[in-house]
Amino acid sequence: MAAAPVWSVDPRTGKQREQVAVAATGQEVDAVVRAAHAARDALADRTVRAAFLRTAADELEAARDGLIEAADAETALGPVRLTGELARTCYQLRSFAGIVEEGAFLDVVIDHPDGTATPPVPDLRRYKVPLGVVAVYAASNFPFAFSVPGGDTASALAAGCPVVVKAHPDHPALSELVAKVLRRAAARHGLPEGALGLVHGFDAGLELIRHPLVAAAGFTGSVRGGRALFDAAAARPVPVPFHGELGSLNPVLVTEAAAAERAEAVGTGLAGSMTLGVGQFCVKPGLVLVPSGAAGDGLVKALTEAVSDTEAGVLLDHRMRDAFLTGVAERAALPGVESPVTPGAGGEHTVGAGFLTVPAARLAAEGEHDLLLEECFGPVTVVARYTDEAEARAVLARLPGNLTATVQLSEEEAAGDGRGAELLAELTPLAGRVLVNGWPTGVAVAPAQHHGGPYPATTSTSTSVGGTAIERWLRPVVYQGAPEALLPPELHDANPLGLPRRYDGRLER
Known part of the structure; x- marks a missing residue:
């Protein structure tokens, strides 16, 4: 049987552009994984790794124009958005280079023998080592930052x-181009091509997670696809960690005082956040709790005006467009749901932004409106109007895990009148990032960042953005009673590499 062709498709027309690859067979996946496994020793030198990551950023920037053109042809995200995303990706690569050089991620701890302790402490020396080959499943909506050169790849x-x-099948041509750029950067530092492998095809993705030499996986995508891979990772004879980002509603709670104080600002801010990137961000606010009454009416009015002025846009592919149209139609047909601005088809290949409103009481208990508590990918949000605090809390209590949760407070509430802190504590169990008077779209690449959350937002407690994303691909090992001559230099008393460490209980830098 001939291998299935992999085509580049123009989302603006739905037409095939060119065949760029073929779906990998099981044998081909095996060969790529084994080549990656053989590259482990070449990546062992931290100096080489850091230099490789910086060179990768340089090479991506040098190839920027061609990469942006290829990305736009396959995603319709536009040169401005894609240029910013590529810049973010290069910054991320350089950030991890700095982390590698610093060495704190190794978590070096050395304890010398102490016979007076109960029980006695032997000589113990602990640090972290790489897991092995990491499988990365590229995302559709971030062709750079969460794909071939993205955060999972950079951190691994x-x-x-x-x-x-x-x-990802939505940008196969770009994936091939970026892989070539990264391999060129690797070659400049004597790293083998196998350090960065690339495969295409649905079956290849399943073969990859099942391969015995794959030690961990990172995924960004749908709940359905991520859960299938997560289950496959757990069902292996030797289960492996699966760090999946699956789906998120990203609730927003607007207090009555905040709505009364700045209804227009909150309404226009919400419109900008929910329509950004044609609503194709994993942190798009998908459920907004707004008070009933005049203050809330003013917010909805501002939201209506801002969303009505938003131009129709192209989604990443026609499958997503069909799912969006079906999803909003099903939601709009529910009893009590209204559409101040009707989301739907904007043209043969585009979609128009909109939002739905519903009494919060209909969401407070299990029933036919549960669909409104599920993510709908695209430029739509649900505004739930609550009559009192108890009603809003009842809705929050029904929500699954999320990447983000946001509260819009009044100036007095944010100043520490007790109410703001109480709401912050109530939202904390729901999400990995809790925002006050901001909007969740836009995830800064910073040491303190956390991009993750309780299931189904993610399948683990780790982050896929920020410096601590590197921790997903490491495991600790401790050596007991080993002569120093046998140990790696990271664990020598003299600290020849100048690493941050904890030495006999003291933190050294």
């Missing part, structure tokens, strides 16, 4: 793990 390489990327 920084940890010393070779990577095999399963390309």
